[in-house]
Structure formats: C-alpha cells, structure tokens
Amino acid sequence: MKIAMVLRNDDFTREVEQQIKEKLRASRHTYQIIDHPGEQPDLVLSIGGDGTLLEAVHQYGLDATYVGIHTGHLGFYADWRPEELNDFVQALDEGNPQIVEYPTVQCDIHMSDGSMHSKWALNELVIRNASLSTLVVCVFINGDEFETFRGDGLIVSSPSGSTAYNKAVNGAIVHPSIEAIQLSEIASINNQTYRTINSSLVLPSHHEIEFIVMNPEIMIGLDREQAVWKQVRAITCRVGSNKVKFARYKKLPFWGRVRNSFIAD
Ligand code: NAD
Secondary structure, three states: OEEEEEEOOOHHHHHHHHHHHHHHHHOOOOOEEEOOOOOOOOEEEEEEOHHHHHHHHHHHOOOOEEEEEEOOOOOOOOOEOHHHHHHHHHHHHHOOOEEEEEEEEEEEEEEOOOOEEEEEEOOEEEEEEOOOOOEEEEEEEOOEEEEEEEEEEEEEEOOHHHHOHHHHOOOOOOOOOOOEEEEEEEEEOOOOOOOOOOOOEEEEOOOOEEEEEOOOEEEEEEOOEEEEEEOEEEEEEEEEEEEEEEEEOOOOOHHHHHHHHHOOO
16 A cells, blocks of 8 residues: 655654554555655645644545544544554555545636636635635525625635634535535625625535625635735536545544634643
C-alpha cells in the first residue's frame, strides 16, 4: 500500500509521524511511504488538525482516500488519537475500511472578460468584500432573483463544512450523508431599506445558486485558501459531482463527533 503523509508543522506532529513510520516498517504488511507529488497514493494520512486535512485534500485531490490522526484538540475530520497508533496500524493491516464519502461545494467564478475558473471546497466557499465596506451581491436561485445581499459576506458550505465557519454564523448542522449546500449570511444589513432572508438556506443537489457581484474587488475563500479577486462578474455554486473519500476503520458516528466537539468536555 502506498501512503502519503501531510503534516502540521510542529514538533509533536513530527514525533507522531516518526512513530507511525516505525510501526508501519515493523508491520507484516508492506507499506511504501511516498513523497513525490506526482505519485498517486492508495491512502493519504493527515497528521495534525482539520486544517491539515483540508490542506491534504487540496494537495492530493478528489481521487485519493483520506484518514486523519489529530495531534491537537479533537478534529472533525480525523478519527485517530496519537495514543491509538498501534490500533491504527493494526486496523490498516486488517484492511477493508468502510469508505465514507463527503459532498463538496462546486463553484464557477465567471470573470468580466468572459473567462471562467472552476473551484471546489470540502468545507466552504466564502465571499467577502476586499475592503471593510459592504459586500453587495444579487442572489439568484435556479435562475430566479431571490434577494440583494448587503453585509459582510456569504458562506456556501458543504454538509461536513456546516460545523465550521457556517456554525459560527448560526447556520444549521447538516449530516454529511445529505447531498446539499447551505447558504449562510455574515452580518447582513436588514432595515427599512435593505432586506435579506436572514436565515440559512439548505439547497438540494439539483439546485444552483448564482451570485452577481457588484463590488469591483472581492475576497474569495475556499477552505484554507483565500485571495482577492478583481472583476468577478458572477459566481455559481452547486453540490459538487465529486466527493471526498475517507477510509473509516472504526465507527465514529457524526452526531457523536458533534457532541464531543461542541458539548461534551
Ligand atoms: P484555523 O486554524 O483558523 O481553525 C479554525 C477552526 O475550525 C479549528 O478549530 C478547526 O478545527 C475548525 N474546523 C475546520 N474545519 C471544521 C469542520 N469541518 N467542522 C468543525 N470544525 C472545523 O483554520 P484551519 O484549521 O485552517 O481551518 C480552516 C477553516 O476554518 C475554514 O474552512 C473555516 O471553516 C474555518 N473558519 C472559521 C471561522 C469562524 O468560525 N468564525 C472563521 C474563519 C475560518
């Protein structure tokens, strides 16, 4: 089995990486650790936090299968703790993990000159104005005008991303088996003059959101990546046709993760 590793840059994570490598070498199975970006691994091992996993999926893309070891606080995408490395390698040896697939957000960024850039995110797309002034965006759903948003920003999250930035703006938590995207507002202006729905919207996989952008420069965030874009005319978003695959070697129900992350000690 060819394994690629993506690490958070800290001493403890590097220590865990060394321990894992030793245990894989000592195993009765043959594991090959690959570190050439061009080579396709059978499994990508993310060691770090949720951000490390997000980095890994953008590095190795939608054809790979992922598993995470968290070296900080409990992660949403990582199943294994550093003290469980023996169990982890034993589970790898036994093989036959359940493959769980998480939907992505697909978006096309249409520029004023007619060109188009296709992007995807595992957590979310974020649109904000490039400066501190108001973001102004006309929102269309399935080609019909819905509202004109004025405020700090908009988030289009995937189900697995619904517990991240989306949750911080009071969006709903959506189970990752539901193929949907969620549109949430960041600080919308709602008064006698301007009005938005001011609730999060959950859209099914056959629906499309279109944002017509009024600002000359906006900030676009896709998971960890963020950049200022000039002359964006419109952005369309839908549920991605590809999902991110996770190898699950033990049962960790989604609602248990939610409870452990946000409620339990
Ligand atoms: P980071 O280091 O700023 O950490 C953000 C936090 O979000 C971490 O605690 C991380 O564990 C958590 N997180 C990431 N994905 C999650 C998920 N799917 N469910 C629950 N929690 C999750 O940034 P990072 O680690 O590089 O993660 C990038 C993510 O940070 C973005 O995709 C965005 O969702 C999130 N973010 C959140 C806020 C906010 O809550 N106000 C603001 C900006 C970015």
